[in-house]
Amino acid sequence: MQQQYTSIIFDLGAVLIDWNPRYLYNKIFTTPEETEHFLEHICTSDWNEEQDAGRALAAATELLVQQHPAFEDQIRAYYGRWQEMLGGVIEGTLAILQQLKESGRYKLYALTNWSGETFPIALTLYPFLGWFDGIVVSGHEKIRKPHPSFYQLLLDRYQIPAAEALFIDDNLRNIHGAEACGIDSIHFTSPEQLKQVLIAKTILS
Incomplete structure:
Protein backbone atom coordinates (compact mmCIF):
# COMPACT_ATOMS: atom_id res chain seq x y z
CA MET A 1 0.00 0.00 0.00
CA ILE A 17 19.28 27.30 -3.65
CA ASP A 18 22.81 26.86 -4.96
CA TRP A 19 25.04 28.03 -2.10
CA ASN A 20 28.76 27.32 -2.09
CA PRO A 21 31.53 29.35 -0.41
CA ARG A 22 33.86 28.31 -3.23
CA TYR A 23 32.07 30.74 -5.53
CA LEU A 24 33.54 33.53 -3.40
CA TYR A 25 36.87 32.09 -2.38
CA ASN A 26 37.89 30.98 -5.84
CA LYS A 27 37.89 34.73 -6.62
CA ILE A 28 39.93 35.56 -3.53
CA PHE A 29 42.58 32.85 -3.70
CA THR A 30 44.90 32.15 -6.62
CA THR A 31 44.44 28.37 -6.72
CA PRO A 32 41.65 25.90 -5.86
CA GLU A 33 44.07 24.26 -3.42
CA GLU A 34 44.31 27.49 -1.41
CA THR A 35 40.52 27.72 -1.33
CA GLU A 36 40.15 24.16 -0.11
CA HIS A 37 42.80 24.61 2.59
CA PHE A 38 41.05 27.74 3.85
CA LEU A 39 37.62 26.08 3.97
CA GLU A 40 38.96 22.91 5.57
CA HIS A 41 41.13 24.56 8.24
CA ILE A 42 39.91 28.12 8.88
CA CYS A 43 36.34 28.96 7.84
CA THR A 44 35.25 25.36 8.28
CA SER A 45 31.81 23.83 7.93
CA ASP A 46 31.76 23.15 11.67
CA TRP A 47 32.42 26.85 12.35
CA ASN A 48 29.68 27.87 9.91
CA GLU A 49 27.20 25.50 11.53
CA GLU A 50 27.52 27.37 14.81
CA GLN A 51 26.15 30.45 13.04
CA ASP A 52 23.37 28.27 11.66
CA ALA A 53 22.62 27.40 15.28
CA GLY A 54 22.35 31.04 16.29
CA ARG A 55 25.85 32.34 17.01
CA ALA A 56 26.21 35.99 15.96
CA LEU A 57 28.13 36.52 12.74
CA ALA A 58 30.25 39.28 14.27
CA ALA A 59 31.28 37.11 17.22
CA ALA A 60 32.11 34.19 14.93
CA THR A 61 34.20 36.41 12.69
CA GLU A 62 36.18 37.97 15.54
CA LEU A 63 36.86 34.52 17.00
CA LEU A 64 38.56 33.38 13.81
CA VAL A 65 40.39 36.65 13.26
CA GLN A 66 41.96 36.24 16.69
CA GLN A 67 42.94 32.65 15.91
CA HIS A 68 44.19 33.31 12.36
CA PRO A 69 45.24 36.98 12.10
CA ALA A 70 47.17 36.35 8.87
CA PHE A 71 43.85 35.54 7.17
CA GLU A 72 41.85 38.46 8.59
CA ASP A 73 40.74 39.87 5.24
CA GLN A 74 39.70 36.47 3.92
CA ILE A 75 37.81 35.64 7.13
CA ARG A 76 35.92 38.94 7.08
CA ALA A 77 34.94 38.29 3.48
CA TYR A 78 32.94 35.23 4.54
CA TYR A 79 30.03 37.33 5.74
CA GLY A 80 31.12 40.65 4.29
CA ARG A 81 30.73 39.18 0.79
CA TRP A 82 28.39 36.33 1.71
CA GLN A 83 25.98 37.03 -1.13
CA GLU A 84 28.71 36.10 -3.62
CA MET A 85 28.42 32.51 -2.34
CA LEU A 86 24.92 32.26 -3.83
CA GLY A 87 24.81 30.68 -7.24
CA GLY A 88 21.09 31.14 -7.87
CA VAL A 89 18.07 28.88 -7.95
Missing part, protein backbone atom coordinates in the same frame (compact mmCIF):
# COMPACT_ATOMS: atom_id res chain seq x y z
CA GLN A 2 1.34 3.40 -1.01
CA GLN A 3 2.10 5.72 1.90
CA GLN A 4 -0.18 8.73 2.08
CA TYR A 5 1.60 12.04 2.56
CA THR A 6 0.02 15.35 3.48
CA SER A 7 3.16 17.43 3.94
CA ILE A 8 6.44 17.71 2.03
CA ILE A 9 9.42 19.32 3.75
CA PHE A 10 12.33 20.74 1.75
CA ASP A 11 15.84 21.62 2.74
CA LEU A 12 16.92 24.80 0.94
CA GLY A 13 20.70 24.97 0.47
CA ALA A 14 21.93 22.66 -2.32
CA VAL A 15 18.35 21.49 -2.94
CA LEU A 16 16.57 24.66 -4.06
CA ILE A 90 18.35 25.17 -8.75
CA GLU A 91 15.80 25.35 -11.56
CA GLY A 92 14.95 21.66 -11.77
CA THR A 93 13.97 21.49 -8.11
CA LEU A 94 12.10 24.77 -8.35
CA ALA A 95 10.01 23.30 -11.16
CA ILE A 96 9.15 20.34 -8.91
CA LEU A 97 8.21 22.67 -6.06
CA GLN A 98 5.99 24.67 -8.41
CA GLN A 99 4.28 21.53 -9.64
CA LEU A 100 3.61 20.43 -6.06
CA LYS A 101 2.31 23.88 -5.16
CA GLU A 102 -0.02 24.01 -8.15
CA SER A 103 -1.38 20.53 -7.43
CA GLY A 104 -2.80 21.76 -4.12
CA ARG A 105 -2.48 18.26 -2.69
CA TYR A 106 0.24 18.91 -0.13
CA LYS A 107 1.30 21.38 2.48
CA LEU A 108 4.84 22.55 1.70
CA TYR A 109 7.43 23.45 4.31
CA ALA A 110 11.12 24.31 4.49
CA LEU A 111 13.44 23.22 7.29
CA THR A 112 16.80 24.89 6.86
CA ASN A 113 20.14 25.24 8.60
CA TRP A 114 20.71 28.93 7.92
CA SER A 115 21.92 31.92 9.88
CA GLY A 116 19.09 34.11 11.07
CA GLU A 117 21.16 37.14 10.04
CA THR A 118 21.63 36.13 6.41
CA PHE A 119 18.24 34.49 5.81
CA PRO A 120 16.47 37.84 5.23
CA ILE A 121 18.76 38.29 2.20
CA ALA A 122 17.47 35.00 0.79
CA LEU A 123 13.88 36.11 1.34
CA THR A 124 14.47 39.18 -0.83
CA LEU A 125 16.35 37.27 -3.54
CA TYR A 126 14.09 34.23 -3.91
CA PRO A 127 10.37 35.02 -4.19
CA PHE A 128 9.52 31.31 -4.33
CA LEU A 129 10.19 31.13 -0.59
CA GLY A 130 6.75 32.69 -0.27
CA TRP A 131 5.21 29.51 -1.70
CA PHE A 132 5.86 27.58 1.50
CA ASP A 133 3.17 27.14 4.13
CA GLY A 134 5.87 27.52 6.75
CA ILE A 135 9.66 27.89 7.03
CA VAL A 136 11.68 26.99 10.11
CA VAL A 137 15.16 28.55 10.18
CA SER A 138 17.79 27.12 12.52
CA GLY A 139 19.37 30.48 13.24
CA HIS A 140 16.06 31.81 14.54
CA GLU A 141 15.40 28.75 16.68
CA LYS A 142 18.98 28.34 18.02
CA ILE A 143 19.02 24.67 17.04
CA ARG A 144 19.76 22.90 13.77
CA LYS A 145 19.60 19.66 11.88
CA PRO A 146 20.26 16.84 12.64
CA HIS A 147 19.10 17.41 16.24
CA PRO A 148 15.75 15.61 16.70
CA SER A 149 14.16 18.55 18.49
CA PHE A 150 14.56 20.71 15.38
CA TYR A 151 12.46 18.35 13.26
CA GLN A 152 9.98 17.97 16.10
CA LEU A 153 9.66 21.76 16.36
CA LEU A 154 8.45 21.89 12.75
CA LEU A 155 6.03 19.01 13.26
CA ASP A 156 4.60 20.56 16.41
CA ARG A 157 4.40 24.12 15.11
CA TYR A 158 2.41 23.13 12.03
CA GLN A 159 0.62 20.12 13.53
CA ILE A 160 2.12 17.66 11.05
CA PRO A 161 1.89 13.94 11.87
CA ALA A 162 5.38 12.49 11.32
CA ALA A 163 3.89 9.52 9.47
CA GLU A 164 2.33 11.87 6.89
CA ALA A 165 5.49 13.89 6.19
CA LEU A 166 8.17 13.46 3.53
CA PHE A 167 11.54 15.19 4.01
CA ILE A 168 14.02 16.07 1.24
CA ASP A 169 17.67 16.96 2.01
CA ASP A 170 21.05 16.63 0.29
CA ASN A 171 22.89 15.83 3.55
CA LEU A 172 22.70 12.18 4.56
CA ARG A 173 23.30 13.10 8.20
CA ASN A 174 20.14 15.23 8.12
CA ILE A 175 18.22 12.41 6.44
CA HIS A 176 19.13 10.08 9.30
CA GLY A 177 18.00 12.74 11.78
CA ALA A 178 14.59 12.96 10.14
CA GLU A 179 14.17 9.21 9.93
CA ALA A 180 14.99 8.94 13.65
CA CYS A 181 11.93 11.14 14.20
CA GLY A 182 9.74 8.86 12.10
CA ILE A 183 9.78 11.05 8.99
CA ASP A 184 10.13 9.30 5.63
CA SER A 185 12.94 10.93 3.67
CA ILE A 186 14.58 11.30 0.28
CA HIS A 187 18.34 11.81 0.02
CA PHE A 188 18.51 14.45 -2.72
CA THR A 189 21.27 14.09 -5.31
CA SER A 190 19.76 15.92 -8.31
CA PRO A 191 16.43 17.33 -9.49
CA GLU A 192 16.15 14.46 -11.95
CA GLN A 193 16.64 11.86 -9.22
CA LEU A 194 14.14 13.64 -6.96
CA LYS A 195 11.52 13.72 -9.71
CA GLN A 196 11.89 10.00 -10.35
CA VAL A 197 11.48 9.17 -6.65
CA LEU A 198 8.41 11.41 -6.38
CA ILE A 199 6.90 9.72 -9.45
CA ALA A 200 7.58 6.31 -7.90
CA LYS A 201 5.76 7.47 -4.76
CA THR A 202 2.86 8.69 -6.97
CA ILE A 203 3.37 12.23 -5.66
CA LEU A 204 4.15 13.44 -9.16
CA SER A 205 2.90 11.99 -12.41
